[in-house]
Amino acid sequence: MFAGIPGIDLPGANAELVGSQVMDAAKHRISLAAIMRLVKTGHTLVELRAMSSKEMAILFHDLWGESADKRTKSIHKIAVDVHSSLRQLRDLNRLAQDDDFEFARDINQYFAQN
Secondary structure, three states: OOOOOOOOOHHHHHHHHHHHHHHHHHHHHHHHHHHHHHHHOOOOHHHHHHOOHHHHHHHHHHHHHHHHHHHHHHHHHHHHHHHHHHHHOHHHHHHHOOOHHHHHHHHHHHHHHO
8 A cells, every 4th residue: 555645655656557568568569560560561551541440350360371260259359450440549640641751750740849
């Protein structure tokens, strides 16, 4: 317990928050790797952003062939995470919207702030 505030477990709450952020980062990293694989096969970010997670799951099945049949749940989870990352990651979202001006503006703002 946190000293001075009865009933508040601040270190525990902080640990839970950090754990959640680490899980989100891991999901986005896996999603980015999957997106890169799909882009290498000729799909654009704009095209991927317009797809549903079910349509993406079909792409992954096609990409991974027979081995995909054993991992249907995992493939669906990756497709859902990719779908989510394309909307949650601001820079990737701008690229997927095919909005070069907004993407350049965001990048310039990021570098100006850091």
